[in-house]
Amino acid sequence: MTKTLAVNAGSSSLKWQLYEMPEEKVVAKGLIERIGLKDSIFTTKFDGEKYEQILDIVNHTQAVKMVLEDMQRLNIIKEFSEITGIGHRVVAGGELFKESTRLTPEVVKQIEELSPYAPLHNPAEADCMHAFEEVLPDAVGVAVFDTAFHTTMPEKAYRYPVPNKYYDELKVRKYGAHGTSHMFVSQEAAKLLGKPVEETKIITCHIGNGASITAVKGGKSVDTSMGFTPLGGIMMGTRSGELDPSVLPFIIANDPELKDAQDAIDMLNKKSGLAGISEISSDMRDIRDGRKAGNPKAILAFDMYCDRIQKYIGQYLAVLNGADAIVFTAGIGENAEYMREGVLDGLDWFGIKLDKEANNTYGTTEISAADSRVKVFVIPTDEELVIARDVELLK
Numbered sequence: 001m002t003k004t005l006a007v008n009a010g011s012s013s014l015k016w017q018l019y020e021m022p023e024e025k026v027v028a029k030g031l032i033e034r035i036g037l038k039d040s041i042f043t044t045k046f047d048g049e050k051y052e053q054i055l056d057i058v059n060h061t062q063a064v065k066m067v068l069e070d071m072q073r074l075n076i077i078k079e080f081s082e083i084t085g086i087g088h089r090v091v092a093g094g095e096l097f098k099e100s101t102r103l104t105p106e107v108v109k110q111i112e113e114l115s116p117y118a119p120l121h122n123p124a125e126a127d128c129m130h131a132f133e134e135v136l137p138d139a140v141g142v143a144v145f146d147t148a149f150h151t152t153m154p155e156k157a158y159r160y161p162v163p164n165k166y167y168d169e170l171k172v173r174k175y176g177a178h179g180t181s182h183m184f185v186s187q188e189a190a191k192l193l194g195k196p197v198e199e200t201k202i203i204t205c206h207i208g209n210g211a212s213i214t215a216v217k218g219g220k221s222v223d224t225s226m227g228f229t230p231l232g233g234i235m236m237g238t239r240s241g242e243l244d245p246s247v248l249p250f251i252i253a254n255d256p257e258l259k260d261a262q263d264a265i266d267m268l269n270k271k272s273g274l275a276g277i278s279e280i281s282s283d284m285r286d287i288r289d290g291r292k293a294g295n296p297k298a299i300l301a302f303d304m305y306c307d308r309i310q311k312y313i314g315q316y317l318a319v320l321n322g323a324d325a326i327v328f329t330a331g332i333g334e335n336a337e338y339m340r341e342g343v344l345d346g347l348d349w350f351g352i353k354l355d356k357e358a359n360n361t362y363g364t365t366e367i368s369a370a371d372s373r374v375k376v377f378v379i380p381t382d383e384e385l386v387i388a389r390d391v392e393l394l395k
């Protein structure tokens with residue numbers, strides 16, 4: 001039996017799922033969190049059991065080696081040759097990659113060269129490709145790009161109003177991210193609406209540690225909140241989202257801890273968002289506890305977070321001239337019902353009404369009231385399945 005592995009490397013995490021294809025049967029899956037920090041959490045699920053270890057994992061290369069060792073140790077596979085295809089999530093494909101692509105040394109090099117477009121993601125993803133190539137040289141590697149789904153955006157949406165030379169010579173524009181997720185949940189939402197996706201207008205909210213919102217018209221992305229890199233758009237766990245660019249030279253000039261633009265961008269990527277405002281954590285569960293305890297910084301962080309999501313939904317209701325549905329997905333979107341309530345409260349003028357009881361359940365659910373003009377769904381995302389399907393197509 002041959003198997004396909006889907007690898008989703010984030011800045012500090014690695015998620016994987018091993019499938020039997022084309023049956024789409026999940027054989028095993030795992031998650032490694034806090035890569036590069038102390039006490040990384042290494043979890044594997046196989047055969048109804050969950051295995052968890054806490055140890056220090058310094059980088060993605062080590063994480064990949066440990067995943068492969070674990071697969072043999074737990075008898076998930078007998079020989080590495082059973083894995084015949086490996087799909088890698090890649091955040092930035094720039095204007096170079098408009099669809100999933102088979103890996104060659106040249107393609108991997110191009111993905112590394114695209115690192116300025118996703119500095120927290122592309123380097124880690126390329127490290128994973130090298131690590132798998134070393135142990136499984138015969139498996140077909142495929143890159144599946146977050147940006148691919150957004151290549152349908154019209155030019156008026158993806159261009160920045162700056163002199164043309166920056167686009168013409170440097171390709172400075174909006175690329176977006178989380179495309180496989182926005183595509184997957186918009187297609188699932190169309191099924192729930194009982195309409196062909198070509199006839200739908202859907203706003204998809206992927207709210208995880210990184211977060212983005214997309215306006216999907218007829219199954220195609222027409223605008224999205226993330227920008228040139230995944231720092232753009234809404235407030236996130238550790239990222240600021242958009243702000244007036246004049247803030248940058250001002251804080252560099254006045255904060256002795258920031259010596260240059262790179263330092264300032266690192267601060268906006270890693271020390272801002274929920275973490276920066278709450279001064280507690282980037283994790284929504286800690287913000288929830290802080291709010292309950294009456295911590296004013298946690299309350300402000302939460303209110304700002306919901307405010308930014310709400311404003312993008314407002315923008316995209318305008319871009320789409322109304323919507324059939326709004327979808328919440330990813331770690332926070334799927335699990336934090338209080339966030340969904342915070343966002344949807346006050347949108348009743350648009351005909352958006354929440355069913356508070358339905359909002360308290362998990363899994364795929366319609367959470368809007370029966371008389372809501374716009375339906376609201378929670379739909380668990382499955383980026384790994386989209387990746388495995390693309391490997392199957394290109395193998």
Ligand SMILES: Nc1ncnc2c1ncn2[C@@H]1O[C@H](COP(=O)(O)OP(=O)(O)O)[C@@H](O)[C@H]1O
Pocket residue numbers: 010013207208209210237282283284285330331332335336
């Ligand atoms: N039960 C939960 N309640 C609230 N938030 C949660 C829950 N589980 C996970 N999260 C949030 O989801 C985030 C991770 O989401 P995920 O989509 O996996 O992000 P990423 O792919 O960026 O790592 C965590 O940082 C945490 O804030």
Ligand SMILES: CC(=O)OP(=O)(O)O
Pocket residue numbers: 009010011091121146177178208209210211230
């Ligand atoms: C692009 C991005 O932010 O990805 P993630 O949410 O997986 O960190």
Ligand SMILES: [Mg+2]
Pocket residue numbers: 010208210
């Ligand atoms: Mg993610």
